[in-house]
Amino acid sequence: MTPHDGLRSCSSNFAHTDSEDTYLKNKKKYGPKWYYADKTLHYHFNYLGYRMNKELHEINYDSHIAFFGCSNTVGIGLELEETFSYRIANQLGIDYINGAIGGASPDFVFYNITHYLNNVETYPKFIVVNWPQTSRTLFWEHDQMHFFLPALESTARHWRESFKEYITENSNQLRKFSYYRDNVKLLCKLADIKLIEVTSWQDTDGFWERNPDLPILNLCNYGDKYDINIDKARDIQPGSEIAHPGIYHQQVIVDYVFSQIK
Numbered sequence: 001m002t003p004h005d006g007l008r009s010c011s012s013n014f015a016h017t018d019s020e021d022t023y024l025k026n027k028k029k030y031g032p033k034w035y036y037a038d039k040t041l042h043y044h045f046n047y048l049g050y051r052m053n054k055e056l057h058e059i060n061y062d063s064h065i066a067f068f069g070c071s072n073t074v075g076i077g078l079e080l081e082e083t084f085s086y087r088i089a090n091q092l093g094i095d096y097i098n099g100a101i102g103g104a105s106p107d108f109v110f111y112n113i114t115h116y117l118n119n120v121e122t123y124p125k126f127i128v129v130n131w132p133q134t135s136r137t138l139f140w141e142h143d144q145m146h147f148f149l150p151a152l153e154s155t156a157r158h159w160r161e162s163f164k165e166y167i168t169e170n171s172n173q174l175r176k177f178s179y180y181r182d183n184v185k186l187l188c189k190l191a192d193i194k195l196i197e198v199t200s201w202q203d204t205d206g207f208w209e210r211n212p213d214l215p216i217l218n219l220c221n222y223g224d225k226y227d228i229n230i231d232k233a234r235d236i237q238p239g240s241e242i243a244h245p246g247i248y249h250q251q252v253i254v255d256y257v258f259s260q261i262k
Helices: 020-030 084-092 106-119 161-168 170-190 247-261
Strands: 010-012 043-045 064-068 095-098 126-131 137-141 144-148 194-199
Touching (some): 064 106, 106 170, 161 170, 170 194, 194 247
């Protein structure tokens, strides 16, 4: 898989948006009944910067599955054992590769799957793609990989404004997403690999009209089932209540994947 400039060969109790400062504020706000109030999380990133319980050379490639996506698939704000990738592989009793990184874009997913299939000795039993938001774009700078999120302050300030407007325009983003999605489906078809697609969230107007067959397994808002302890991960952002998907969301994806491989 493709190396990136994130956390590599390290272990930590906090990562990305799941910071210690955010945790302490949330602990004070939600009190001892909060699921994560006294729960320590452990993040381990391998030598390429991916959150996996094994290094790539330790994987049994004769019996494995693979996952690709962004931080929703990394499992930010969750213990490794709570993530859908771990749960699925554990229930099947086989190894897995998690080729997701925080902030990843659809073009990165396509790039990484292509690189992976060109180099893996034995294809996986199936691939799960949790597609990131179409509003994200991958670019390279000084041999480093970055992701441009238009809603945030970007390291791509040097780009011409006209080009920035072009790559972030809705119809262009949707065309690009269709290209990457169609090519991922074609790659898996040619390799005779079952592909299971989901998405946790999309924010581009017109996305669902062009992708009505893509299951959205949303972050939260499950009606009367809503519970902050199961619907949101630990990294609840102060003031916005935004967080990565919680335990309930992980189980929804697990259930959906197993429904597709029966």
